[in-house]
Amino acid sequence: MDYQPLEREFFLRDSVTLAKDLLGRLMVRTTEEGITVCRITETEAYAGPDDPACHSYGRRAPDGRTNVMYQPGGAAYIYLIYGMYSCFNVVAGPKDFPEAVLIRSAQPVEGTALMTARRKGAAEKNLLTGPGKLCQAMEITKKLYGVPLWQKGELFLAQGTAVKEEEIAAGPRINVDYAGEAAGWPYRFVIRESRYLSVPMKEKNAAAVSV
Template identity: 50%
Template sequence: MKLPREFYRQDGISLAKALLGKVLVHHTAEGVTKGIIVETESYMGVIDAAAHSYKGKKDGRCNIQYNEGGYAYIYMIYGMYYCMNIVANEKDVPEVVLLRALEPLEGLSLMEQRRKTSKRKALLSGPGKLCQAMGIGKDNYGTDLCEDKLYVEDLAEAIDFEIEVSKRINIDYAGEARDYLWRFTIKDNPYVSVKMKTPS
């Protein structure tokens, strides 16, 4: 079942946890792809130095973050890879959840074609890889996830899992925010992008 608007109206940290074990679905002319969300990160808007909307920033790409929850915030990194975020919370509260990794569920051959690899664990293990495999790009910016093209649904049979909490990835520029424990993964899932470091 497709998730309703109300699901997305929770704060960015709660939403990042709640999205784990849900299924991202994308309908394209090439076919349908689906993956189970196994890794997320919260970006908490005006209070978060790692967030694009830090201190209330409102430029062109940030505008969609100020909508109510349930819209796609897509941006490009390194001039070549897209990343997909899901807008959280209520209107004018610019919190988002970055989707960092999926476990492939449907449309595997299409994902392999797009990624030019048959290594299943490498298909969706990172935000750029995820978008490439799922066919997500700039045209998906602002997509309403309550419609029928790009959306999140419940898994047919819910799975039990433990959530691991850790620091977010590649945000060393963000001062003390780089140490916030706002990355969430399904424990022991082989499809996460970066494995948890075990204490020595």
């Protein structure tokens, strides 16, 4: 299938807006082993220097790992957690305002057998349901840091099918207790009826999208 990349302008919006509009879009990854494609089902917005949960909160990281966040939206921001699991983020917004969207979960579309092999035989429902799992299944590593996601290449984001507002639920982000009050901000977005989520959206925390 000829997957068409999203246009550069798509990414030049604030992280909350982008996080919602990335739902239903496609991630396309090409390696020597073959192509893998997935449909994004869960995202989290990290809203820049005023967001205590965001890597750019307060100041630029002295080791340079957040430098790509200061570029115009559309680049890949990839980092390790626990020293071993990659997390894939999409830089959002204009130049010099460092926001990003974490891709938490997705649904397999193409290359499921290859994803399964990379995930050591995991069940289809669990291949991509978590940021570390997703990166392992799609073979996304720090080697792809900074790649332009609006251009066809080793990794890019494609059109897919946008999700309607009434099909989206919002709730608090996961594992950001360190962020104080910001831990409760409803910046996690999911396709409401999807079974491909890292953690089920609790109804008491879910809301129709209004942010």
